[in-house]
Amino acid sequence: DVQMTQSPSTLSASVGDTVGISCQAGRDIDRYLNWYKQRPGEAPQLLIFGATTLQSGVPSRFSGSGSGMFFTLTIRGLQPEDAATYYCQQSYTLQVVTFGGGTRVEIK
Amino acid sequence: QLQESGPGLVKPAGTLSLTCTVSGDSISNSLWWTWVRQPPGEGLKWVGEISHTGTANYSPSLRGRVTMSLDKANNQLSLNLTSVTAADTAIYYCARTSKIQYYYYIDVWGTGATVVVSS
Numbered sequence: 001d002v003q004m005t006q007s008p009s010t011l012s013a014s015v016g017d018t019v020g021i022s023c024q025a026g027r028d029i030d031r032y033l034n035w036y037k038q039r040p041g042e043a044p045q046l047l048i049f050g051a052t053t054l055q056s057g058v059p060s061r062f063s064g065s066g067s068g069m070f071f072t073l074t075i076r077g078l079q080p081e082d083a084a085t086y087y088c089q090q091s092y093t094l095q096v097v098t099f100g101g102g103t104r105v106e107i108k
Numbered sequence: 109q110l111q112e113s114g115p116g117l118v119k120p121a122g123t124l125s126l127t128c129t130v131s132g133d134s135i136s137n138s139l140w141w142t143w144v145r146q147p148p149g150e151g152l153k154w155v156g157e158i159s160h161t162g163t164a165n166y167s168p169s170l171r172g173r174v175t176m177s178l179d180k181a182n183n184q185l186s187l188n189l190t191s192v193t194a195a196d197t198a199i200y201y202c203a204r205t206s207k208i209q210y211y212y213y214i215d216v217w218g219t220g221a222t223v224v225v226s227s
Contacts, residue, residue, distance in 0.1 A: 001168065034213045036152075043201055043220055044144075044152065049213035087152055091212040094157075095165045097142075102151040 002026050002090050006100035014108045017078045021103045023071040023088035032092035035064055035073045038102075039084045047086075048073065075105075083107045110202050110218035118196075118225050124189040126221055128202030135178055136160050140205035141185045142214055143176065145198040153198075157205060158185065192225045199223075 003026035013019045023033065031051035036044040046055045048064040051071055061076045075082055088100040114126035128141070135141060143155035156166035158176040166174050175188045189196060200223055204216040 032211060034211075036214070038152075043217040044214075045217070046213055046215050049208070049215075050211035053208075053211070055213075055215070085151075089152075089154075089214070094140075094212060096168060097154040097157070099144075099152045099154060 001096050002029060002093055002098050004088055004090055004098050004100035006086075006088060006103050008103060009101065010104045010106065012106040012108055013078050015078055015080060018074065018076045019078055019105065020075075021073040021086050021088075021105075023066075023073070023100050025069045025071070025090055025092075028068050029090045029092035031067045032090055033064075033066070033071050034089045034091060035062075036087045036089065037082075037084045038087065044087065078105075078107065080107055110204065110216060112200060112202050112218045112221035114221055114223070116222055116224060118192055118223060119227050120193055120225055122192055122225075124187070124192050124196060124200075124223055124225070126187045126200055126202075126223070128185045128187075128218055130183045130185070130204075133204075134180075135183050135185060136180055138204050139207050140212070141176075141178070142203045142205045143187050144201045144203060144214070146201070146220075147195070147198045155187070155200070194225050197223065197225045 005024045033051045035048040038044040085102045109131045140157045142157040158164040199220040202218045203214045206215045
């Protein structure tokens with residue numbers, strides 16, 4: 001399996017801040033990296049695929065970067081509705097897909 | 109839209125069976141159909157996936173206990189997990205995996221079905 005490690009596990013920031021969430025793969029996964037957002041009590045939703053491509057309908061304050069083993073999800077101008085848990089997921093090895101452990105974003 | 113259904117309570121050592129009904133799309137039109145579960149207070153765990161041709165891939169940790177299948181006539185997919193324990197208690201999501209170029213991603217999710225394993 002390709003292990004996916006996210007950091008931090010929790011972050012707290014104010015409305016309007018810029019925050020970054022890191023995801024490290026256990027091996028080179030090129031750009032086969034997706035990001036999801038999950039609000040409490042809801043199903044996850046796709047934010048970014050292919051490491052950098054914004055899913056249709058997702059606000060432009062979300063962006064993804066990275067390749068190989070190191071990736072970042074950046075939220076610029078944090079909004080109250082961004083309070084959620086964010087997960088990275090590798091799709092390099094389709095036979096065994098893996099998620100990161102999640103990063104909980106709290107609004108101060 | 110995807111809607112999971114099935115018993116919310118399963119006895120230990122029993123079999124967990126869930127159905128996902130797909131509406132607004134044919135299961136034959138999508139590359140992969142995926143199951144993801146989320147134990148209480150934990151993160152997302154990939155259970156496995158099945159292609160529109162019936163090829164399935166399963167999580168190594170569940171291999172031997174899990175089976176997925178398609179019912180094209182009724183536009184449904186199903187998940188069976190045998191010999192369940194309390195560790196299988198989770199919200200189970202069915203989802204659609206799509207592809208652009210070489211990139212696969214889960215773009216549609218069901219609302220989730222809560223399954224508790226308890227006597």
